[in-house]
Amino acid sequence: MDLWAIPGWFWMFVIEGLLAVAAGAFTFFWLDDSPQHARFLSAAEKQALISELAREEEKKIASALVRCAA
Structure with missing residues (x-):
């Protein structure tokens, strides 16, 4: 062809x-760009995912310098 x-x-x-x-x-x-806007999640699933993401955010290492040392 x-x-x-x-x-x-x-x-x-x-x-x-x-x-x-x-x-x-x-x-x-x-x-969707965030769990709040996800059409396929129920309200309970959205709340569970939002709280889990917030918990993970707290565990993040804030500085790139500290991240290199870790």
Whole structure:
């Protein structure tokens, strides 16, 4: 399949690349950016996830210098 004198393998790269870009754009706009906005979680699941993320945030090492020493 040489269309416009371009080999078939090149068309496969272009088609698969366009599909990957389209899937990435769809996923970027479809996924929620925080548990508060997640449509697929119940209220109890949202609250549990928010509290777990807050607990993990407290455990983070604040400074990059301290992180290097650890």
